Amino acid sequence: xxxxxxxxxxxxxxxxxxxxxxxxxxxxxxxxxxxxxxxxxxxxxxxxxxxxxxxxxxxxxxxxxxxxxxxxxxxxxxxxxxxxxxxxxxxxxxxxxxxxxxxxxxxxxxxxxxxxxxxxxxxxxxxxxxxxxxxxxxxxxxxxxxxxxxxxxxxxxxxxxxxxxxxxxxxxxxxxxxxxxxxxxxxxxxxxxxxxxxxxxxxxxxxxxxxxxxxxxxxxxxxxxxxxxxxxxxxxxxxxxxxxxxxxxxxxxxxxxxxxxxxxxxxxxxxxxxxxxxxxxxxxxxxxxxxxxxxxxxxxxxxxxxxxxxxxxxxxxxxxxxxxxxxxxxxxxxxxxxxxxxxxxxxxxxxxxxxxxxxxxxxxxxxx
Amino acid sequence: xxxxxxxxxxxxxxxxxxxxxxxxxxxxxxxxxxxxxxxxxxxxxxxxxxxxxxxxxxxxxxxxxxxxxxxxxxxxxxxxxxxxxxxxxxxxxxxxxxxxxxxxxxxxxxxxxxxxxxxxxxxxxxxxxxxxxxxxxxxxxxxxxxxxxxxxxxxxxxxxxxxxxxxxxxxxxxxxxxxxxxxxxxxxxxxxxxxxxxxxxxxxxxxxxxxxxxxxxxxxxxxxxxxxxxxxxxxxxxxxxxxxxxxxxxxxxxxxxxxxxxxxxxxxxxxxxxxxxxxxxxxxxxxxxxxxxxxxxxxxxxxxxxxxxxxxxxxxxxxxxxxxxxxxxxxxxxxxxxxxxxxxxxxxxxxxxxxxxxxxxxxxxxxx
Numbered sequence: 001x002x003x004x005x006x007x008x009x010x011x012x013x014x015x016x017x018x019x020x021x022x023x024x025x026x027x028x029x030x031x032x033x034x035x036x037x038x039x040x041x042x043x044x045x046x047x048x049x050x051x052x053x054x055x056x057x058x059x060x061x062x063x064x065x066x067x068x069x070x071x072x073x074x075x076x077x078x079x080x081x082x083x084x085x086x087x088x089x090x091x092x093x094x095x096x097x098x099x100x101x102x103x104x105x106x107x108x109x110x111x112x113x114x115x116x117x118x119x120x121x122x123x124x125x126x127x128x129x130x131x132x133x134x135x136x137x138x139x140x141x142x143x144x145x146x147x148x149x150x151x152x153x154x155x156x157x158x159x160x161x162x163x164x165x166x167x168x169x170x171x172x173x174x175x176x177x178x179x180x181x182x183x184x185x186x187x188x189x190x191x192x193x194x195x196x197x198x199x200x201x202x203x204x205x206x207x208x209x210x211x212x213x214x215x216x217x218x219x220x221x222x223x224x225x226x227x228x229x230x231x232x233x234x235x236x237x238x239x240x241x242x243x244x245x246x247x248x249x250x251x252x253x254x255x256x257x258x259x260x261x262x263x264x265x266x267x268x269x270x271x272x273x274x275x276x277x278x279x280x281x282x283x284x285x286x287x288x289x290x291x292x293x294x295x296x297x298x299x300x301x302x303x304x305x306x307x308x309x310x311x312x313x314x315x316x317x318x319x320x321x322x323x324x325x326x327x328x329x330x331x332x333x334x335x336x337x338x339x340x341x342x343x344x345x346x347x348x349x350x351x352x353x354x355x356x357x358x359x360x361x362x363x364x365x366x367x368x
Numbered sequence: 369x370x371x372x373x374x375x376x377x378x379x380x381x382x383x384x385x386x387x388x389x390x391x392x393x394x395x396x397x398x399x400x401x402x403x404x405x406x407x408x409x410x411x412x413x414x415x416x417x418x419x420x421x422x423x424x425x426x427x428x429x430x431x432x433x434x435x436x437x438x439x440x441x442x443x444x445x446x447x448x449x450x451x452x453x454x455x456x457x458x459x460x461x462x463x464x465x466x467x468x469x470x471x472x473x474x475x476x477x478x479x480x481x482x483x484x485x486x487x488x489x490x491x492x493x494x495x496x497x498x499x500x501x502x503x504x505x506x507x508x509x510x511x512x513x514x515x516x517x518x519x520x521x522x523x524x525x526x527x528x529x530x531x532x533x534x535x536x537x538x539x540x541x542x543x544x545x546x547x548x549x550x551x552x553x554x555x556x557x558x559x560x561x562x563x564x565x566x567x568x569x570x571x572x573x574x575x576x577x578x579x580x581x582x583x584x585x586x587x588x589x590x591x592x593x594x595x596x597x598x599x600x601x602x603x604x605x606x607x608x609x610x611x612x613x614x615x616x617x618x619x620x621x622x623x624x625x626x627x628x629x630x631x632x633x634x635x636x637x638x639x640x641x642x643x644x645x646x647x648x649x650x651x652x653x654x655x656x657x658x659x660x661x662x663x664x665x666x667x668x669x670x671x672x673x674x675x676x677x678x679x680x681x682x683x684x685x686x687x688x689x690x691x692x693x694x695x696x697x698x699x700x701x702x703x704x705x706x707x708x709x710x711x712x713x714x715x716x717x718x719x720x721x722x723x724x725x726x727x728x729x730x731x732x733x734x735x736x
Contacts, residue, residue, distance in 0.1 A: 005395040005623045008407055016616060017400050027373040028620055029397040032385050032570055034698045039376055066572065067435045067597065070615040074597045102596045196616060202400055204434065204572060204618035226594055228470045229435065229442045245703065247438040248384060248564060250572035250621075252396055255373045330402045335613065 010324070011351075013360050014332035015146045015174070015305055017196035017203050018348040020260070024201055027259035033251040036243065040251050043258055044239060050261035051207045054176060054199075054269070055191060057183035061210035063239045064257060065230065066249055069173040069194025072206030074102050075230040076169050076190040077138070079210070080217045083107035085137040088129050088166075090121040094147035094335040095171055099140050106226065111136070117148045117338075118307075120300045123156035136166045137217070138190070143181065144174035147335040149296040149307035149344065151179065154186045162187035167214050173197065176207065177264060178276040178304040178348060189214040195253070198276065198304055200349030201260040204253045260349075276303045276352045283347060283357045290365060295342055304348045307334070309341065311368065316340050319367045327363045378692070379719075381728050382700035383514045383542070383673055385564035385571050386716040388628070392569055395627035401619040404611065408619050411626055412607060418629035419575045422544060422567075422637070423559060425551035429578035431607045432625060433598065434617055437541040437562025440574030442470050443598040444537050444558040445506070447578070448585045451475030453505040456497050456534075458489040462515035462703040463539055467508050474594065479504070485516045485706075486675075488668045491524035504534045505585070506558070511549065512542035515703040517664040517675035517712070519547065522554045530555035535582050541565065544575065545632060546644040546672040546716060557582040563621070566644065566672055568717030569628040572621045628717075644720045645671045651715060651725045658733060663710055672716045675702070677709065679736065684708050687735045695731045 012019050033040040044063075051062045065071050077099070081087060087108040089099045092115035100110045113129045115121040121141065130139055139161045143152050154170060161168040167189040172181050176191075178198030183191050189211040196203035210218070210232055218225065218232055225231040229247065238246035264272060280303025284294055287308050295307035310316050316333075317340035323329045332344030347356055380386050401408040412431075419430045433439050445467070449455060455476040457467045460483035468478045481497045483489040489509065498507055507529045511520050522538060529536040535557040540549050544559075546566030551559050557579040564571035578586070578600055586593065586600055593599040597615065606614035632640060648671025652662055655676050663675035678684050684701075685708035691697045700712030715724055 005398050005627050007398050007401050007411075007619070007623065009399045010401055010405065012400060012402055014402055017402060017619070019400060025397050025399070029393050030373050030375050031377045031393070032380060032387060032564075033375050033378055034380055034382055034385060035571070037378065037692070037698060043375075067439065068615045068618065071435065071597045074595065078595075098596075105592050105594050105596050105599070107594070194616065196400075196618075202618050202620040203403070203616040204621060224473055226473050226475070227442065227446075228466075228473050229439045229598075231473070247436045248562065248571040250436065250564075250570050251375070251385070252570045253572060253618075253621075255375065256620075259373050324405070330405060 008328060011329045011359065013345055013347065013351060013356060014330045015344045015346050016194065016348060018346060018351045020200055020202060021263055021350045023263065024256050024259045027255045028202065028252055030252070030255045035249040036245060041243060043254055047254060047258055047261065048239065050265065053265065055181060055183040055209045056185060057209050059209055059211055061215055061232065061236060063208060063235060065206040065208055066247060067206055068203050069192065069206050071230060072192030072194065072208050073099060073171065075206065075208050075232065076192050077103050077106055078227045078230050079225045079232045080138060080167055080190065080214060081106045081108045082221055084109060086111060086133055086135055087138040087140060088113055088126065088133060088136045090115060090126055090141045092119065092121055092148065092150065093117050093142065093145035095142045095145055099171065118150060118295050119297050120150055120152050123153065126157050127160045130160065130164065130166060134164070138167050138169050140169040142171040144172070144179065144302050144305065146174045146305055147338070149302050149305050150300050151302045158187035167217060174302065174305055177272065178352065179273055183209055195257055197348045199260050200263060201256045205257055276347070279347045279352050279354055279357055280304060280306065282354065283345065286357060286361045290361065304346060304352065306345045308343050308345060310343070314368050316343060319364065322367050323363055329360065329363055376696060379697045379727065381713055381715065381719060381724060382698045383712045383714050384562065384716060386714060386719045388568055388570060389631055389718045391631065392624050392627045395623045396570065396620055398620070398623045403617040404613060409611060411622055415622060415626055415629065416607065418633065421633065423549060423551040423575070423577045424553060425577050427577055427579055429583055429600065429604060431576060431603060433574040433576055434615060435574055436571050437560065437574050439598060440560030440562065440576050441467065441539065443574065443576050443600065444560050445471050445474055446595045446598050447593045447600045448506060448535055448558065448582060449474045449476045450589055452477060454479060454501055454503055455506040455508060456481055456494065456501060456504045458483060458494055458509045460487065460489055460516065460518065461485050461510065461513040463510045463513055467539065486518065486663050487665050488518055488520050491521065494525050495528045498528065498532065498534060502532070506535050506537050508537040510539040512540070512547065512670050512673065514542045514673055515706070517670050517673055518668050519670045526555035535585060542670065542673055545640065546720065547641055551577055563625055565716045567628050568631060569624045573625055644715070647715045647720050647722055647725055648672060648674065650722065651713065654725060654729045658729065672714060672720065674713045676711050676713060678711070682736050684711060687732065690735050691731055697728065697731055
């Protein structure tokens with residue numbers, strides 16, 4: 001009779017999940033509580049307060065969806081998109097395209113605002129697109145494009161969108177907890193993230209936040225959001241004062257998130273951003289010294305996720321597989337057409353440490 | 369600096385979650401693996417094999433959604449319902465109504481086939497409804513209505529639906545793992561469940577299975593399923609041989625599910641059904657001896673979830689709150705209009721033990 005789950009311990013230096021602090025792992029083995037237990041509901045309140053601090057928003061429509069980051073993206077879209085709604089999407093990598101796919105499935109009229117992978121989106125280009133499509137319901141941008149390693153400046157776009165009827169939606173899946181995200185300050189109406197990257201938890205929960213302007217769009221829909229599971233209307237009846245049963249929230253994951261949030265605020269959000277910035281810069285410097293090229297343009301590089309092209313003649317796919325097989329180190333492959341052309345190296349949350357830089361650079365040096 | 373998540377240990381004798389075997393809890397603290405790690409992908413293969421045994425199906429379109437049981441319901445519906453699709457739903461409790469809500473949000477034309485709460489649905493009634501609506505795309509029935517404690521016979525309906533174009537969808541959220549569910553034998557095309565009831569895991573995963581007939585309906589849709597997160601087309605590209613990234617599956621939860629499935633098959637599925645049947649019958653006998661009335665009709669009572677009306681003069685809500693506050697025992701309230709009229713007592717998975725019967729009856733006796 002098997003009673004033990006065996007899993008080779010990996011050092012997770014890809015695009016997430018990252019390894020988690022042992023105190024978070026421990027929190028996952030907390031005894032289970034019911035989804036309507038008053039004590040568990042108080043935990044949800046405390047998580048909401050933590051997520052508001054993390055997103056830098058005063059909106060109470062801030063919660064964690066019972067699903068992965070992808071469900072967060074879909075939650076933001078499904079609640080505000082109706083068939084025929086126009087959605088402008090900045091597309092310079094895999095996750096911009098993913099927004100288009102999700103919106104198209106919901107019946108949106110998608111307008112792609114393309115930009116070069118590795119470069120940021122020129123804010124003026126999106127602002128022009130919005131002028132050309134003044135009936136746009138959503139303007140969507142990826143803050144941290146995990147497929148290319150690009151950090152997108154958001155302030156200028158947010159400022160422009162805020163003066164219109166459109167909603168500003170931002171994908172913060174890779175940035176939240178590891179780099180500044182200012183939901184209120186940057187006029188963001190819809191933002192989503194995941195639990196397994198810079199927040200430092202396992203995957204399975206998707207923090208989301210809706211502005212008052214976004215909730216107003218939900219209220220003025222012709223029919224309710226097409227999803228019940230991701231419907232912000234019914235979710236707020238559970239997360240809010242009514243406490244109406246919606247789904248059986250997994251206390252295990254929420255305990256883990258609570259522990260991760262406590263660790264974040266004990267460290268300090270600014271200190272955490274700085275830690276990610278410092279180890280990211282160190283990694284990028286070391287990789288360049290080893291003859292690698294960074295995929296993202298200088299000045300727009302994510303600290304927590306580096307897309308890197310190996311030196312000429314090195315087989316990126318073979319090295320990646322050897323890292324896993326010989327060193328038990330996971331790094332990410334490229335996504336789509338970039339699959340075996342580059343590595344995506346993540347230093348996120350608990351793994352954003354100097355020792356990880358030495359470890360991955362040492363292993364790469366041994367294999368190149 | 370807080371480092372410990374505190375949660376009062378509860379005895380979970382409500383409609384789920386139940387307490388889990390310590391070996392399952394332990395599996396949740398297994399170090400994290402990536403969602404594309406070959407070892408983790410092998411774990412998913414083994415989970416799929418286990419779920420096929422559990423559902424008693426040969427369909428490879430069997431997997432666990434990264435969401436709670438509610439996401440399983442939505443997965444089955446969103447993939448086969450198009451705007452205007454006709455969905456016949458047996459409604460004799462909260463979860464039948466929930467199917468109607470989810471289907472209506474997806475734009476379905478919902479036909480409610482009502483039956484009395486506490487009674488099963490007369491198969492002839494649903495078969496007549498299908499004759500009256502030969503263009504129905506889905507015939508949906510709740511196998512174990514968690515709001516009333518009723519076990520629904522399915523064979524006759526499944527037989528009738530199998531001779532038509534319609535798909536037979538069954539909610540097995542409460543029954544799977546604790547009572548016979550014969551997906552292939554009963555001609556079920558779409559079934560979904562949850563992880564936190566008779567399967568014996570925490571919540572957060574939703575086993576689902578699609579028949580070839582159901583997949584054919586998905587293929588013949590005019591446009592892709594409106595959900596990307598729950599789209600069976602893109603999910604099968606990840607769970608199948610292509611291994612295309614879809615979402616960041618949470619290894620923690622899948623390890624837990626793997627451990628729970630191993631415990632199920634080590635015990636034996638038939639032995640597990642019998643254990644649930646025996647303790648359920650014992651509980652129901654003891655409750656009646658204490659002057660309680662069972663809400664579900666005799667002959668149609670769920671073994672794992674008993675809806676029970678307290679003796680005349682006993683305040684169901686007050687006793688339920690005292691159970692939690694004094695005894696740390698959770699039982700369920702009624703849902704909707706039944707809220708403070710009855711208790712829902714669950715003996716599921718790890719908690720389906722004789723000692724639990726003595727514990728809950730002793731506590732109730734002390735409070736009544």
